[in-house]
Amino acid sequence: MSNLVQIAYLISSILFIIGIKFLGKTKDARKGNVISAVGMLLAIAATLVNLDLATFPEMLAAMLLGGAIGLYYAKKVEMTQIPEMVALFNGFGGMASLGVALSDHFLKTQVQAVEIDTVNSVSIIASVLIGGVTFTGSVVAWLKLNGKMSGQPITFKGQHALNLLLLLSFVVIAVFTHLYQADHVYITLLVGISLLVGILIVIPIGGADMPVVISLLNSYSGMAACATGFILNNNVLIVAGSLVGASGIILTQIMCKAMNRSLMNVLLGGFGQTTAAGPQDGPQIVIKEVGVEEAAMLFDSASSVIVVPGYGMAVAQAQHVIRELMEQCEKRNIDFRFAIHPVAGRMPGHMNVLLAEANISYDKLIEMEAINDDFQNTDIVFVVGANDVVNPAARTNPASPIYGMPILNADKARTVIVSKRSMGKGYAGIENELFGYPNCLMLFGDAKQTITKVVGEMKEMS
Protein backbone atom coordinates (compact mmCIF):
# COMPACT_ATOMS: atom_id res chain seq x y z
CA MET A 1 0.00 0.00 0.00
CA SER A 2 1.51 3.32 -0.98
CA ASN A 3 2.17 6.04 1.58
CA LEU A 4 -0.18 8.38 -0.22
CA VAL A 5 -3.06 5.97 0.32
CA GLN A 6 -2.11 5.63 3.98
CA ILE A 7 -2.18 9.41 4.36
CA ALA A 8 -5.60 9.53 2.68
CA TYR A 9 -6.85 6.92 5.16
CA LEU A 10 -5.45 8.99 8.02
CA ILE A 11 -7.33 12.06 6.77
CA SER A 12 -10.50 9.98 6.44
CA SER A 13 -10.16 8.83 10.04
CA ILE A 14 -9.74 12.43 11.20
CA LEU A 15 -12.81 13.47 9.19
CA PHE A 16 -14.89 10.72 10.85
CA ILE A 17 -13.77 11.93 14.27
CA ILE A 18 -14.50 15.59 13.48
CA GLY A 19 -17.84 14.57 11.99
CA ILE A 20 -18.89 12.83 15.20
CA LYS A 21 -17.59 15.75 17.24
CA PHE A 22 -19.87 18.08 15.25
CA LEU A 23 -22.81 15.74 15.84
CA GLY A 24 -22.61 16.80 19.48
CA LYS A 25 -24.14 20.21 18.75
CA THR A 26 -27.58 20.49 17.21
CA LYS A 27 -26.70 23.45 15.02
CA ASP A 28 -23.53 21.85 13.64
CA ALA A 29 -24.85 18.31 13.37
CA ARG A 30 -25.75 18.47 9.70
CA LYS A 31 -22.29 19.78 8.86
CA GLY A 32 -20.82 16.92 10.89
CA ASN A 33 -22.67 14.37 8.82
CA VAL A 34 -21.34 15.94 5.60
CA ILE A 35 -17.78 15.95 6.97
CA SER A 36 -18.08 12.27 7.82
CA ALA A 37 -19.47 11.53 4.34
CA VAL A 38 -16.49 13.33 2.78
CA GLY A 39 -14.22 11.13 4.89
CA MET A 40 -15.97 8.07 3.48
CA LEU A 41 -15.67 9.33 -0.09
CA LEU A 42 -11.96 9.96 0.40
CA ALA A 43 -11.44 6.46 1.81
CA ILE A 44 -13.25 4.93 -1.18
CA ALA A 45 -11.33 7.07 -3.70
CA ALA A 46 -7.97 6.25 -2.09
CA THR A 47 -8.78 2.55 -2.12
CA LEU A 48 -9.76 2.60 -5.80
CA VAL A 49 -6.62 4.49 -6.82
CA ASN A 50 -4.48 1.82 -5.23
CA LEU A 51 -6.27 -1.16 -6.77
CA ASP A 52 -5.92 -3.20 -9.92
CA LEU A 53 -9.19 -2.20 -11.53
CA ALA A 54 -9.57 -5.19 -13.84
CA THR A 55 -13.05 -5.73 -12.48
CA PHE A 56 -14.09 -2.09 -12.36
CA PRO A 57 -17.33 -2.54 -14.37
CA GLU A 58 -18.57 -5.13 -11.86
CA MET A 59 -17.54 -2.94 -8.94
CA LEU A 60 -19.28 0.07 -10.42
CA ALA A 61 -22.44 -1.95 -11.07
CA ALA A 62 -22.45 -3.21 -7.47
CA MET A 63 -21.97 0.29 -6.09
CA LEU A 64 -24.63 1.80 -8.34
CA LEU A 65 -27.07 -0.92 -7.30
CA GLY A 66 -26.29 -0.49 -3.59
CA GLY A 67 -26.32 3.30 -3.87
CA ALA A 68 -29.68 3.30 -5.62
CA ILE A 69 -31.25 0.98 -3.04
CA GLY A 70 -29.80 3.03 -0.16
CA LEU A 71 -30.90 6.34 -1.61
CA TYR A 72 -34.38 5.09 -2.44
CA TYR A 73 -34.88 3.71 1.07
CA ALA A 74 -33.50 6.88 2.70
CA LYS A 75 -35.89 9.09 0.71
CA LYS A 76 -38.96 6.91 1.12
CA VAL A 77 -38.76 5.91 4.77
CA GLU A 78 -41.29 7.45 7.17
CA MET A 79 -39.85 8.95 10.34
CA THR A 80 -41.91 6.46 12.37
CA GLN A 81 -40.03 3.66 10.56
CA ILE A 82 -36.49 4.92 11.26
CA PRO A 83 -35.91 2.25 13.94
CA GLU A 84 -36.67 -0.50 11.41
CA MET A 85 -34.39 1.06 8.85
CA VAL A 86 -31.52 1.41 11.31
CA ALA A 87 -32.06 -2.19 12.42
CA LEU A 88 -31.93 -3.48 8.85
CA PHE A 89 -28.89 -1.37 7.98
CA ASN A 90 -27.05 -2.66 11.05
CA GLY A 91 -27.68 -6.10 9.57
CA PHE A 92 -26.32 -5.10 6.15
CA GLY A 93 -23.18 -3.78 7.84
CA GLY A 94 -22.74 -7.09 9.63
CA MET A 95 -23.32 -9.11 6.46
CA ALA A 96 -20.86 -6.96 4.52
CA SER A 97 -18.15 -7.69 7.10
CA LEU A 98 -19.00 -11.38 6.98
CA GLY A 99 -18.74 -11.26 3.19
CA VAL A 100 -15.32 -9.59 3.27
CA ALA A 101 -14.06 -12.13 5.82
CA LEU A 102 -15.24 -15.09 3.75
CA SER A 103 -13.87 -13.56 0.59
CA ASP A 104 -10.45 -13.23 2.20
CA HIS A 105 -10.62 -16.79 3.53
CA PHE A 106 -11.51 -18.24 0.11
CA LEU A 107 -8.94 -16.05 -1.63
CA LYS A 108 -6.13 -17.40 0.51
CA THR A 109 -7.25 -21.01 0.65
CA GLN A 110 -8.58 -21.47 -2.90
CA VAL A 111 -7.00 -18.93 -5.18
CA GLN A 112 -3.61 -18.23 -3.66
CA ALA A 113 -3.33 -21.53 -1.77
CA VAL A 114 -1.35 -19.94 1.06
CA GLU A 115 -1.33 -20.69 4.75
CA ILE A 116 -3.45 -18.29 6.85
CA ASP A 117 -1.52 -17.32 9.98
CA THR A 118 -3.08 -17.46 13.44
CA VAL A 119 -3.76 -13.72 13.81
CA ASN A 120 -5.46 -13.63 10.43
CA SER A 121 -7.45 -16.73 11.20
CA VAL A 122 -8.69 -15.32 14.48
CA SER A 123 -9.66 -12.06 12.73
CA ILE A 124 -11.56 -13.91 10.02
CA ILE A 125 -13.39 -16.06 12.54
CA ALA A 126 -14.25 -13.07 14.75
CA SER A 127 -15.56 -11.20 11.73
CA VAL A 128 -17.68 -14.20 10.71
CA LEU A 129 -19.13 -14.54 14.22
CA ILE A 130 -19.88 -10.86 14.88
CA GLY A 131 -21.00 -10.21 11.31
CA GLY A 132 -23.29 -13.25 11.21
CA VAL A 133 -24.85 -12.56 14.59
CA THR A 134 -25.37 -8.91 13.63
CA PHE A 135 -27.03 -9.89 10.37
CA THR A 136 -29.66 -12.37 11.54
CA GLY A 137 -30.13 -10.59 14.89
CA SER A 138 -30.86 -7.37 13.02
CA VAL A 139 -33.23 -9.08 10.63
CA VAL A 140 -35.23 -10.48 13.58
CA ALA A 141 -35.22 -7.02 15.24
CA TRP A 142 -36.39 -5.53 11.93
CA LEU A 143 -39.22 -8.06 11.65
CA LYS A 144 -40.29 -7.38 15.25
CA LEU A 145 -40.20 -3.61 14.74
CA ASN A 146 -42.22 -3.57 11.55
CA GLY A 147 -44.80 -5.93 13.00
CA LYS A 148 -44.16 -8.82 10.58
CA MET A 149 -43.24 -10.80 13.68
CA SER A 150 -44.89 -10.55 17.09
CA GLY A 151 -43.18 -8.29 19.61
CA GLN A 152 -43.82 -10.93 22.26
CA PRO A 153 -40.69 -12.59 23.60
CA ILE A 154 -40.19 -16.12 22.27
CA THR A 155 -38.74 -18.34 24.96
CA PHE A 156 -38.42 -22.10 25.25
CA LYS A 157 -36.95 -24.54 27.67
CA GLY A 158 -33.20 -24.98 27.46
CA GLN A 159 -32.75 -21.81 25.39
CA HIS A 160 -29.71 -20.59 27.29
CA ALA A 161 -28.20 -24.07 27.37
CA LEU A 162 -28.61 -24.28 23.60
CA ASN A 163 -26.91 -20.90 23.11
CA LEU A 164 -24.03 -21.99 25.31
CA LEU A 165 -23.71 -25.28 23.45
CA LEU A 166 -23.65 -23.46 20.11
CA LEU A 167 -20.95 -21.07 21.28
CA LEU A 168 -18.84 -23.91 22.64
CA SER A 169 -19.12 -25.83 19.39
CA PHE A 170 -18.24 -22.60 17.56
CA VAL A 171 -14.95 -22.43 19.46
CA VAL A 172 -14.15 -26.07 18.73
CA ILE A 173 -15.00 -25.77 15.03
CA ALA A 174 -13.02 -22.52 14.89
CA VAL A 175 -9.92 -24.45 15.91
CA PHE A 176 -10.59 -27.01 13.13
CA THR A 177 -11.12 -24.18 10.66
CA HIS A 178 -7.64 -22.95 11.39
CA LEU A 179 -6.02 -26.40 11.39
CA TYR A 180 -7.69 -27.67 8.20
CA GLN A 181 -7.93 -24.47 6.18
CA ALA A 182 -8.50 -26.06 2.81
CA ASP A 183 -11.54 -27.96 4.07
CA HIS A 184 -14.37 -25.48 3.64
CA VAL A 185 -16.88 -27.47 5.61
CA TYR A 186 -15.60 -25.95 8.86
CA ILE A 187 -15.87 -22.29 7.86
CA THR A 188 -19.31 -23.04 6.42
CA LEU A 189 -20.36 -24.51 9.76
CA LEU A 190 -19.08 -21.38 11.52
CA VAL A 191 -21.19 -19.19 9.27
CA GLY A 192 -24.23 -21.37 9.97
CA ILE A 193 -23.76 -21.28 13.74
CA SER A 194 -23.24 -17.49 13.72
CA LEU A 195 -26.43 -16.94 11.76
CA LEU A 196 -28.37 -19.26 14.09
CA VAL A 197 -27.01 -17.60 17.24
CA GLY A 198 -28.08 -14.19 15.92
CA ILE A 199 -31.68 -15.40 15.62
CA LEU A 200 -31.63 -17.14 18.99
CA ILE A 201 -30.34 -14.16 20.96
CA VAL A 202 -32.94 -11.69 19.64
CA ILE A 203 -36.16 -13.78 19.64
CA PRO A 204 -36.48 -13.88 23.47
CA ILE A 205 -36.27 -10.09 23.72
CA GLY A 206 -39.62 -8.29 23.93
CA GLY A 207 -40.71 -5.39 21.74
CA ALA A 208 -40.37 -2.83 24.53
CA ASP A 209 -36.67 -3.65 24.83
CA MET A 210 -35.98 -2.99 21.15
CA PRO A 211 -34.18 0.34 21.83
CA VAL A 212 -31.52 -1.65 23.71
CA VAL A 213 -31.28 -4.30 21.00
CA ILE A 214 -30.88 -1.82 18.15
CA SER A 215 -28.18 0.04 20.07
CA LEU A 216 -26.34 -3.18 20.80
CA LEU A 217 -26.54 -4.41 17.20
CA ASN A 218 -25.33 -0.99 16.09
CA SER A 219 -22.29 -1.54 18.26
CA TYR A 220 -21.80 -5.05 16.84
CA SER A 221 -21.84 -3.76 13.27
CA GLY A 222 -18.97 -1.44 14.23
CA MET A 223 -17.07 -4.24 15.90
CA ALA A 224 -17.53 -6.41 12.81
CA ALA A 225 -15.99 -3.66 10.67
CA CYS A 226 -13.16 -3.49 13.19
CA ALA A 227 -12.50 -7.22 12.90
CA THR A 228 -12.40 -6.81 9.12
CA GLY A 229 -9.75 -4.12 9.64
CA PHE A 230 -7.60 -6.70 11.43
CA ILE A 231 -8.00 -9.13 8.51
CA LEU A 232 -6.90 -6.55 5.95
CA ASN A 233 -4.34 -4.82 8.19
CA ASN A 234 -6.20 -1.57 7.58
CA ASN A 235 -6.28 1.31 10.08
CA VAL A 236 -9.22 3.27 8.70
CA LEU A 237 -11.50 0.25 9.12
CA ILE A 238 -10.38 -0.09 12.72
CA VAL A 239 -10.82 3.60 13.56
CA ALA A 240 -14.27 3.86 11.95
CA GLY A 241 -15.35 0.50 13.34
CA SER A 242 -14.34 1.31 16.90
CA LEU A 243 -16.06 4.72 16.79
CA VAL A 244 -19.31 2.96 15.85
CA GLY A 245 -18.69 0.20 18.39
CA ALA A 246 -18.18 2.76 21.17
CA SER A 247 -21.24 4.72 20.09
CA GLY A 248 -23.46 1.66 20.20
CA ILE A 249 -22.19 0.62 23.61
CA ILE A 250 -22.82 4.05 25.12
CA LEU A 251 -26.36 4.16 23.72
CA THR A 252 -26.97 0.65 25.03
CA GLN A 253 -25.88 1.72 28.51
CA ILE A 254 -28.08 4.83 28.41
CA MET A 255 -31.10 2.75 27.39
CA CYS A 256 -30.49 0.14 30.10
CA LYS A 257 -30.09 2.82 32.75
CA ALA A 258 -33.31 4.49 31.64
CA MET A 259 -35.14 1.22 32.18
CA ASN A 260 -33.31 0.34 35.40
CA ARG A 261 -32.27 -2.99 33.90
CA SER A 262 -28.93 -4.59 33.44
CA LEU A 263 -27.85 -5.51 29.94
CA MET A 264 -27.78 -9.15 31.03
CA ASN A 265 -31.39 -8.90 32.19
CA VAL A 266 -32.46 -7.50 28.81
CA LEU A 267 -30.52 -10.12 26.85
CA LEU A 268 -31.88 -13.04 28.85
CA GLY A 269 -35.26 -11.79 27.69
CA GLY A 270 -38.81 -12.78 28.50
CA PHE A 271 -39.59 -9.37 30.05
CA GLY A 272 -43.27 -8.48 30.35
CA GLN A 273 -44.53 -12.05 30.40
CA THR A 274 -45.06 -12.32 34.15
CA THR A 275 -47.72 -9.66 34.54
CA ALA A 276 -50.07 -11.66 36.74
CA ALA A 277 -49.05 -9.72 39.85
CA GLY A 278 -50.32 -6.16 40.23
CA PRO A 279 -53.88 -5.02 39.74
CA GLN A 280 -55.51 -8.10 41.22
CA ASP A 281 -54.05 -7.53 44.67
CA GLY A 282 -54.62 -3.77 44.55
CA PRO A 283 -57.94 -1.95 44.56
CA GLN A 284 -59.85 -1.84 41.27
CA ILE A 285 -58.84 1.23 39.28
CA VAL A 286 -61.66 3.76 38.87
CA ILE A 287 -61.07 6.12 35.99
CA LYS A 288 -62.55 9.50 35.08
CA GLU A 289 -63.25 10.37 31.48
CA VAL A 290 -63.02 13.79 29.91
CA GLY A 291 -64.69 15.01 26.73
CA VAL A 292 -63.18 17.03 23.91
CA GLU A 293 -64.91 20.29 24.90
CA GLU A 294 -63.93 20.02 28.52
CA ALA A 295 -60.35 19.22 27.57
CA ALA A 296 -60.25 22.30 25.35
CA MET A 297 -61.49 24.42 28.26
CA LEU A 298 -58.86 22.99 30.54
CA PHE A 299 -56.10 23.86 28.07
CA ASP A 300 -57.64 27.32 27.58
CA SER A 301 -57.48 28.15 31.28
CA ALA A 302 -54.04 26.64 31.95
CA SER A 303 -50.86 28.67 32.22
CA SER A 304 -48.42 25.79 31.72
CA VAL A 305 -48.63 22.57 29.73
CA ILE A 306 -46.15 19.71 29.38
CA VAL A 307 -46.73 17.06 26.74
CA VAL A 308 -45.40 13.56 27.36
CA PRO A 309 -45.19 11.85 23.96
CA GLY A 310 -44.81 8.11 23.46
CA TYR A 311 -44.75 5.67 20.60
CA GLY A 312 -48.57 5.73 20.48
CA MET A 313 -48.33 9.32 19.27
CA ALA A 314 -46.22 8.17 16.34
CA VAL A 315 -48.58 5.31 15.52
CA ALA A 316 -51.56 7.70 15.47
CA GLN A 317 -49.47 10.24 13.47
CA ALA A 318 -50.61 12.83 16.01
CA GLN A 319 -47.40 14.91 16.10
CA HIS A 320 -48.67 17.47 13.58
CA VAL A 321 -51.93 18.16 15.40
CA ILE A 322 -49.95 18.47 18.62
CA ARG A 323 -48.02 21.28 16.96
CA GLU A 324 -51.37 22.95 16.22
CA LEU A 325 -52.32 22.49 19.87
CA MET A 326 -49.01 24.09 20.78
CA GLU A 327 -49.75 27.05 18.50
CA GLN A 328 -53.18 27.51 20.09
CA CYS A 329 -51.65 27.44 23.56
CA GLU A 330 -48.81 29.78 22.68
CA LYS A 331 -51.34 32.24 21.28
CA ARG A 332 -52.76 32.32 24.81
CA ASN A 333 -49.28 32.78 26.31
CA ILE A 334 -49.40 29.30 27.83
CA ASP A 335 -45.98 27.85 28.54
CA PHE A 336 -45.85 24.72 26.33
CA ARG A 337 -43.07 22.13 26.48
CA PHE A 338 -42.38 18.46 25.84
CA ALA A 339 -40.89 15.99 28.31
CA ILE A 340 -38.85 13.30 26.58
CA HIS A 341 -38.13 10.04 28.36
CA PRO A 342 -34.95 8.33 27.09
CA VAL A 343 -36.82 5.15 26.12
CA ALA A 344 -39.90 6.81 24.63
CA GLY A 345 -40.28 5.41 21.13
CA ARG A 346 -38.51 2.46 19.59
CA MET A 347 -34.96 3.76 19.53
CA PRO A 348 -32.86 6.36 21.34
CA GLY A 349 -33.96 9.89 20.41
CA HIS A 350 -36.87 8.68 18.28
CA MET A 351 -39.39 11.17 19.73
CA ASN A 352 -37.11 14.10 18.99
CA VAL A 353 -36.96 13.20 15.31
CA LEU A 354 -40.74 12.78 15.09
CA LEU A 355 -41.38 16.14 16.75
CA ALA A 356 -38.70 17.83 14.66
CA GLU A 357 -40.48 16.51 11.58
CA ALA A 358 -43.67 18.16 12.85
CA ASN A 359 -41.74 21.43 12.86
CA ILE A 360 -41.47 21.74 16.62
CA SER A 361 -38.41 23.68 17.77
CA TYR A 362 -35.88 21.43 19.50
CA ASP A 363 -35.47 23.77 22.47
CA LYS A 364 -39.06 22.84 23.46
CA LEU A 365 -38.01 19.23 23.98
CA ILE A 366 -36.72 18.77 27.51
CA GLU A 367 -34.90 15.73 28.87
CA MET A 368 -36.22 13.84 31.88
CA GLU A 369 -33.68 15.06 34.46
CA ALA A 370 -34.13 18.67 33.40
CA ILE A 371 -37.93 18.70 33.58
CA ASN A 372 -38.84 16.23 36.30
CA ASP A 373 -38.96 18.85 39.07
CA ASP A 374 -41.21 21.14 37.02
CA PHE A 375 -44.19 18.79 36.87
CA GLN A 376 -45.46 19.74 40.33
CA ASN A 377 -45.80 23.38 39.24
CA THR A 378 -47.49 22.51 35.98
CA ASP A 379 -51.22 22.93 35.32
CA ILE A 380 -51.69 20.25 32.69
CA VAL A 381 -49.61 17.28 31.71
CA PHE A 382 -50.86 15.83 28.45
CA VAL A 383 -49.80 12.21 27.98
CA VAL A 384 -50.10 11.14 24.34
CA GLY A 385 -49.46 7.50 23.54
CA ALA A 386 -47.04 7.01 26.43
CA ASN A 387 -47.68 4.58 29.25
CA ASP A 388 -44.89 2.85 31.13
CA VAL A 389 -42.71 5.99 31.30
CA VAL A 390 -45.36 7.74 33.44
CA ASN A 391 -46.43 4.75 35.54
CA PRO A 392 -46.00 5.71 39.23
CA ALA A 393 -45.78 1.99 40.08
CA ALA A 394 -42.10 2.39 39.13
CA ARG A 395 -41.74 4.50 42.29
CA THR A 396 -44.30 2.94 44.61
CA ASN A 397 -44.92 -0.73 43.85
CA PRO A 398 -41.98 -3.08 44.49
CA ALA A 399 -44.01 -5.93 42.95
CA SER A 400 -44.20 -4.17 39.58
CA PRO A 401 -41.83 -5.38 36.85
CA ILE A 402 -40.86 -1.78 36.15
CA TYR A 403 -40.18 -0.93 39.82
CA GLY A 404 -37.11 1.29 40.10
CA MET A 405 -37.22 2.50 36.49
CA PRO A 406 -36.75 6.29 36.34
CA ILE A 407 -40.05 7.82 35.20
CA LEU A 408 -41.44 11.22 34.32
CA ASN A 409 -43.28 12.65 37.35
CA ALA A 410 -46.40 13.37 35.32
CA ASP A 411 -48.66 12.37 38.23
CA LYS A 412 -47.41 15.36 40.28
CA ALA A 413 -49.06 17.89 37.97
CA ARG A 414 -52.34 19.57 38.93
CA THR A 415 -54.20 17.82 36.14
CA VAL A 416 -53.08 14.92 33.95
CA ILE A 417 -54.92 14.30 30.70
CA VAL A 418 -54.18 10.97 29.04
CA SER A 419 -54.96 10.53 25.36
CA LYS A 420 -55.45 6.83 24.80
CA ARG A 421 -57.21 4.62 22.31
CA SER A 422 -58.76 2.36 24.96
CA MET A 423 -58.01 0.95 28.40
CA GLY A 424 -55.34 -1.44 27.06
CA LYS A 425 -52.04 -2.09 28.75
CA GLY A 426 -48.72 -0.48 27.85
CA TYR A 427 -46.18 -2.04 25.53
CA ALA A 428 -44.56 -3.78 28.47
CA GLY A 429 -47.98 -5.27 29.29
CA ILE A 430 -48.32 -3.61 32.70
CA GLU A 431 -51.35 -1.87 34.25
CA ASN A 432 -50.85 1.84 34.85
CA GLU A 433 -52.13 3.02 38.23
CA LEU A 434 -51.77 6.66 37.16
CA PHE A 435 -55.08 6.29 35.29
CA GLY A 436 -56.88 5.82 38.62
CA TYR A 437 -55.36 8.89 40.29
CA PRO A 438 -57.82 11.65 41.32
CA ASN A 439 -56.03 14.26 39.19
CA CYS A 440 -56.05 12.07 36.08
CA LEU A 441 -58.56 12.40 33.24
CA MET A 442 -58.82 10.01 30.31
CA LEU A 443 -59.41 11.36 26.82
CA PHE A 444 -60.39 8.24 24.91
CA GLY A 445 -60.16 7.82 21.15
CA ASP A 446 -57.62 7.98 18.33
CA ALA A 447 -55.05 10.60 19.38
CA LYS A 448 -55.01 12.39 16.03
CA GLN A 449 -58.80 12.65 15.82
CA THR A 450 -59.43 13.71 19.42
CA ILE A 451 -56.63 16.28 19.48
CA THR A 452 -57.85 17.69 16.15
CA LYS A 453 -61.25 18.18 17.79
CA VAL A 454 -59.68 19.79 20.87
CA VAL A 455 -57.78 22.20 18.63
CA GLY A 456 -61.02 22.95 16.75
CA GLU A 457 -62.78 23.79 20.00
CA MET A 458 -59.92 26.06 21.02
CA LYS A 459 -60.02 27.88 17.70
CA GLU A 460 -63.72 28.61 18.22
CA MET A 461 -63.08 29.98 21.70
CA SER A 462 -60.62 32.60 20.57
Next chain:
Amino acid sequence: MDTSSLIILIYVLVLASYLGFELITKVPPTLHTPLMSGSNAISGITIVGALIATSELGFTTLSKWMGLLALVLATINVVGGYAVTDRMLKMFKKK
Protein backbone atom coordinates in the same frame (compact mmCIF):
# COMPACT_ATOMS: atom_id res chain seq x y z
CA MET B 1 0.80 -10.79 10.05
CA ASP B 2 3.87 -10.12 12.19
CA THR B 3 3.57 -9.16 15.84
CA SER B 4 4.70 -5.55 15.44
CA SER B 5 1.97 -4.68 12.94
CA LEU B 6 -0.58 -6.45 15.12
CA ILE B 7 0.49 -4.30 18.07
CA ILE B 8 0.07 -1.14 16.01
CA LEU B 9 -3.44 -2.23 15.03
CA ILE B 10 -4.30 -2.85 18.68
CA TYR B 11 -2.95 0.60 19.56
CA VAL B 12 -5.25 2.13 16.98
CA LEU B 13 -8.19 0.08 18.25
CA VAL B 14 -7.70 1.09 21.89
CA LEU B 15 -7.14 4.79 21.22
CA ALA B 16 -9.98 5.10 18.72
CA SER B 17 -12.39 3.32 21.08
CA TYR B 18 -11.42 5.62 23.92
CA LEU B 19 -11.85 8.66 21.70
CA GLY B 20 -15.21 7.31 20.58
CA PHE B 21 -16.40 6.96 24.18
CA GLU B 22 -15.29 10.51 24.98
CA LEU B 23 -16.93 12.03 21.91
CA ILE B 24 -20.20 10.15 22.02
CA THR B 25 -20.90 10.75 25.71
CA LYS B 26 -21.18 14.42 24.75
CA VAL B 27 -23.85 13.90 22.08
CA PRO B 28 -27.18 15.18 23.50
CA PRO B 29 -30.12 12.70 23.65
CA THR B 30 -32.00 14.84 21.09
CA LEU B 31 -29.51 13.70 18.49
CA HIS B 32 -29.31 10.03 19.39
CA THR B 33 -31.34 8.80 16.42
CA PRO B 34 -29.28 10.72 13.82
CA LEU B 35 -26.14 9.66 15.70
CA MET B 36 -27.16 6.07 15.26
CA SER B 37 -28.04 6.31 11.58
CA GLY B 38 -24.90 8.38 10.99
CA SER B 39 -22.69 5.84 12.72
CA ASN B 40 -24.51 3.21 10.70
CA ALA B 41 -23.18 4.92 7.60
CA ILE B 42 -19.69 5.01 9.11
CA SER B 43 -19.81 1.27 9.78
CA GLY B 44 -20.24 0.98 6.01
CA ILE B 45 -16.45 1.58 5.94
CA THR B 46 -16.36 -2.16 5.25
CA ILE B 47 -16.85 -0.91 1.67
CA VAL B 48 -13.07 -0.43 1.61
CA GLY B 49 -12.60 -4.11 2.39
CA ALA B 50 -15.24 -5.05 -0.16
CA LEU B 51 -13.51 -3.04 -2.88
CA ILE B 52 -10.20 -4.73 -2.14
CA ALA B 53 -11.95 -8.11 -2.20
CA THR B 54 -13.53 -7.52 -5.61
CA SER B 55 -10.47 -6.12 -7.41
CA GLU B 56 -8.17 -8.18 -9.63
CA LEU B 57 -8.92 -11.42 -11.48
CA GLY B 58 -12.21 -12.45 -12.96
CA PHE B 59 -15.44 -13.49 -11.32
CA THR B 60 -14.71 -17.18 -11.27
CA THR B 61 -14.22 -17.76 -7.56
CA LEU B 62 -16.45 -17.82 -4.51
CA SER B 63 -14.11 -15.23 -3.01
CA LYS B 64 -15.08 -12.68 -5.69
CA TRP B 65 -18.81 -13.21 -5.33
CA MET B 66 -18.61 -12.82 -1.55
CA GLY B 67 -16.74 -9.55 -2.09
CA LEU B 68 -19.36 -8.37 -4.54
CA LEU B 69 -22.20 -9.16 -2.10
CA ALA B 70 -20.33 -7.22 0.59
CA LEU B 71 -19.83 -4.32 -1.81
CA VAL B 72 -23.56 -4.01 -2.57
CA LEU B 73 -24.54 -4.19 1.12
CA ALA B 74 -21.83 -1.80 2.32
CA THR B 75 -22.82 0.73 -0.34
CA ILE B 76 -26.46 0.55 0.76
CA ASN B 77 -25.23 1.25 4.28
CA VAL B 78 -23.03 4.18 3.30
CA VAL B 79 -25.37 5.94 0.87
CA GLY B 80 -28.61 5.18 2.74
CA GLY B 81 -27.09 5.98 6.12
CA TYR B 82 -25.72 9.39 5.18
CA ALA B 83 -28.80 10.33 3.16
CA VAL B 84 -31.32 9.51 5.87
CA THR B 85 -29.19 11.21 8.54
CA ASP B 86 -29.06 14.36 6.45
CA ARG B 87 -32.81 14.19 5.92
CA MET B 88 -33.37 13.99 9.66
CA LEU B 89 -30.90 16.67 10.67
CA LYS B 90 -32.42 19.06 8.14
CA MET B 91 -35.62 18.96 10.22
CA PHE B 92 -33.99 19.95 13.50
CA LYS B 93 -34.72 23.66 13.76
CA LYS B 94 -34.80 26.19 16.54
CA LYS B 95 -37.33 28.97 16.38
